[in-house]
Amino acid sequence: MDIQFDPEADAAYITLRGKDSTYSHMVALDPESAGGMINFDFDTDGFLMGVEILGAHSCCIQMCCEPADALELRQTTSNPRRP
Numbered sequence: 001m002d003i004q005f006d007p008e009a010d011a012a013y014i015t016l017r018g019k020d021s022t023y024s025h026m027v028a029l030d031p032e033s034a035g036g037m038i039n040f041d042f043d044t045d046g047f048l049m050g051v052e053i054l055g056a057h058s059c060c061i062q063m064c065c066e067p068a069d070a071l072e073l074r075q076t077t078s079n080p081r082r083p
Contacts, residue, residue: 005056012056017049 004014021043030036037054 004042010055010057012053014051015049016051017043017047021045021047021049023049 003012004015005012024042024044024046027040027042029040031037036056039052039054041049041083050075
């Protein structure tokens, strides 16, 4: 697995399969429901080769911070003495 980030394009690409795979097609998620533009690349055998995230900065912050906020809320609720 390899993760690349291009700050100028605000794009990230996560490579899941090696160079021996041959690209076949892309499936794009609905940007509104995914919280950003996310594209899945598949090889000719139907395996997921990689994931492209456009607008990665805002999309990744949303994906990381919302679960962290929920975890913080659970920890605060379950441990009221926490400073």
